[in-house]
Amino acid sequence: MSILTGFRKFIKSVKSSKERRKGSKTSGSEKSGGTVSQQSHKTNEPSSNSTEFPGLERFQVKEKLGDGAYSKVYKAYSFDLQEDVAVKVIRKYEMNSKQKSGVHKEVNIMRRIHHKNIVSLLDFIEVKDFFYLILELAEGGEIFHKIVHFTYFSEELARHVIIQIAEAIQHLHDVCGIVHRDIKPENVLFKPTNYHPSENYQAPPLDPNKRDEGAFIPRVGGGGIGKIMIGDFGFSKVVWNTKTSTPCGTVGYAAPEIVNDELYSKNVDMWALGCVLHTMLCGFPPFFDDNVRVLASKVVRGEFEFLSPWWDNISESAKDLVAHLLTVDPRERYDIHQFFQHPWIRGEPKMLSVPSHKPKFYTRSIDSTSSSPGRMTSDLKERPRRTMISRLSSASMHKSPSITTLSDAMMVAYDVRRSNFPMSHAHKKSKPSRANSVAELIVEEDSGDEQAGNSFPFSDISNSDDRDSFQLDLAQSSLISRRSARRRPM
Numbered sequence: 001m002s003i004l005t006g007f008r009k010f011i012k013s014v015k016s017s018k019e020r021r022k023g024s025k026t027s028g029s030e031k032s033g034g035t036v037s038q039q040s041h042k043t044n045e046p047s048s049n050s051t052e053f054p055g056l057e058r059f060q061v062k063e064k065l066g067d068g069a070y071s072k073v074y075k076a077y078s079f080d081l082q083e084d085v086a087v088k089v090i091r092k093y094e095m096n097s098k099q100k101s102g103v104h105k106e107v108n109i110m111r112r113i114h115h116k117n118i119v120s121l122l123d124f125i126e127v128k129d130f131f132y133l134i135l136e137l138a139e140g141g142e143i144f145h146k147i148v149h150f151t152y153f154s155e156e157l158a159r160h161v162i163i164q165i166a167e168a169i170q171h172l173h174d175v176c177g178i179v180h181r182d183i184k185p186e187n188v189l190f191k192p193t194n195y196h197p198s199e200n201y202q203a204p205p206l207d208p209n210k211r212d213e214g215a216f217i218p219r220v221g222g223g224g225i226g227k228i229m230i231g232d233f234g235f236s237k238v239v240w241n242t243k244t245s246t247p248c249g250t251v252g253y254a255a256p257e258i259v260n261d262e263l264y265s266k267n268v269d270m271w272a273l274g275c276v277l278h279t280m281l282c283g284f285p286p287f288f289d290d291n292v293r294v295l296a297s298k299v300v301r302g303e304f305e306f307l308s309p310w311w312d313n314i315s316e317s318a319k320d321l322v323a324h325l326l327t328v329d330p331r332e333r334y335d336i337h338q339f340f341q342h343p344w345i346r347g348e349p350k351m352l353s354v355p356s357h358k359p360k361f362y363t364r365s366i367d368s369t370s371s372s373p374g375r376m377t378s379d380l381k382e383r384p385r386r387t388m389i390s391r392l393s394s395a396s397m398h399k400s401p402s403i404t405t406l407s408d409a410m411m412v413a414y415d416v417r418r419s420n421f422p423m424s425h426a427h428k429k430s431k432p433s434r435a436n437s438v439a440e441l442i443v444e445e446d447s448g449d450e451q452a453g454n455s456f457p458f459s460d461i462s463n464s465d466d467r468d469s470f471q472l473d474l475a476q477s478s479l480i481s482r483r484s485a486r487r488r489p490m
């Protein structure tokens with residue numbers, strides 16, 4: 001299969017995924033029979049959720065917190081626990097049997113995880129038309145919205161967030177033998193903490209839209225962000241041998257492809273950690289392009305750079321860590337233990353030596369015009385934000401039926417990397433004739449073991465040369481509109 005054909009399938013699959021999402025949202029609200037009660041709990045008695053959500057009689061459903069592909073997440077009061085929880089209502093009636101078994105798999109994975117930085121599954125209820133996941137509530141919502149709000153995070157706030165995500169990942173990798181595979185700002189939730197505005201705050205001259213994060217209190221938080229909790233285990237996967245509780249005991253006896261699978265799939269989370277850290281520090285993701293094909297190829301080649309002027313005031317140490325995480329070769333990429341040893345994470349004020357490692361692309365001259373592999377390509381001269389912001393005024397940007405927000409672009413980038421993780425090693429070793437291109441890997445993604453219902457959609461892919469249909473509509477991009485918006489008071 002040629003790369004072009006594969007990319008076409010990939011692009012088509014993104015499109016069908018989005019269409020399915022839209023379709024499922026509409027039918028979901030129709031079938032659920034009306035709006036959810038907005039009334040707050042005044043008594044300790046069960047109330048009338050039974051018509052809308054049979055099986056949720058012991059909960060008072062309140063406002064909607066978010067949407068998933070087949071689900072809506074609501075805040076609800078639990079009469080039994082006497083506190084608010086999050087209820088993920090999954091529309092079972094829209095799912096096929098494979099997708100339903102994917103939900104059971106997600107639930108089984110969540111049941112074995114208990115960590116302060118991971119959303120706990122409190123209960124699981126199954127009725128004829130719905131699955132209900134009763135979850136610990138992360139009242140603050142998604143970290144994504146906080147990045148949008150503040151434009152980007154200070155280094156200390158970014159460190160506060162990334163360390164907690166990493167602690168969750170360490171628990172998943174080392175204690176549970178689970179790879180999350182969908183770490184992104186939308187799946188990083190938080191509990192709020194008090195916000196203490198700075199006195200006489202002035203935005204940096206370069207970033208007049210940068211809002212005041214207020215005082216940062218070590219071990220508590222800043223910018224209203226307290227405890228971090230990661231959620232959404234729809235893509236997660238158990239990578240350890242199920243017969244043993246520790247990976248070390250089995251590695252010596254395991255077949256190379258099993259060892260590789262564990263190693264490389266875990267490193268997918270480290271890559272995602274790098275993407276999240278990059279995004280928090282500068283306010284835009286490391287990989288971005290209006291064209292999804294170009295975006296996908298940049299991700300696969302690890303083509304990113306620390307763009308001036310936005311990265312100019314960010315420490316070399318932070319850049320060094322990002323570069324170690326966004327390393328294409330999973331054998332060279334930092335694992336979770338190396339992450340915690342890094343000077344920036346340990347809060348050491350300055351790197352004592354020149355960064356030991358730099359990404360292939362960001363070290364090269366910005367003026368290079370070479371497009372040969374491993375050299376900087378001319379399209380890297382584009383400054384994402386500048387380009388994006390200037391396009392906000394362009395009417396021609398309002399045309400994308402498919403990828404409509406920067407959030408969607410990030411989703412594509414994450415999906416490409418997740419699909420691509422075993423490319424250079426595990427698949428190549430076990431199946432030398434296959435998987436030598438991104439495209440082939442994209443269509444091969446985790447065949448057989450993927451989470452039904454959440455796997456990247458390949459079922460209805462076909463060739464398409466619909467290039468213009470996949471232009472990003474950056475006018476809808478919340479991160480970018482924050483960057484270009486006038487400064488508003490908090």
Ligand SMILES: Nc1ncnc2c1ncn2[C@@H]1O[C@H](COP(=O)(O)OP(=O)(O)OP(=O)(O)O)[C@@H](O)[C@H]1O
Pocket residue numbers: 065066067068069070071073086088119135136137138139141142186187189231232233234
């Ligand atoms: N425990 C929670 N507390 C607060 N908000 C939550 C919680 N769980 C989920 N949400 C909100 O609901 C949104 C969707 O939840 P979730 O990511 O679990 O659904 P999903 O079906 O897996 O979504 P997708 O398929 O788009 O990844 C989250 O992005 C978040 O905004």
